[in-house]
Amino acid sequence: MPKKATFERGIKQLLILLGLLVFSPIVLSLGFKSLRIYTESPQIYISYLLLTIGGLLILFTVYFGFKTIKTFLDTLFEK
Incomplete structure (x- = not known):
């Protein structure tokens, strides 16, 4: 991949990450x-569903954060 395309992909991932960093704690606190x-x-099941979705979003946000940082590092130190 060219360096510019990789950098653009990293910027897109960073914007998605920022959205996840805002959205996932809100869902967890609502739960x-x-x-x-x-x-x-019936309402307690919705609460547990929100807690589960919020917890999974937090875990995915951490994973996606490492993936985004790796993309930026690959772009920065590309040979």
Whole structure:
């Protein structure tokens, strides 16, 4: 891949990462707040679903962050 295409891909990944860094903690906190508020059967399942999605988003954000940093390092130290 040319250096410019790799750099552009890294910028796109960085923008997605910034969105994930904002969105994933919001989903997780909504899950915890809804778990505290709701005690009925159908609503508590939504709370657990939000907690699960938020936790998975946090894990994916960490993975995607390392992948984005690796893309930038590959672009920077390309021979």
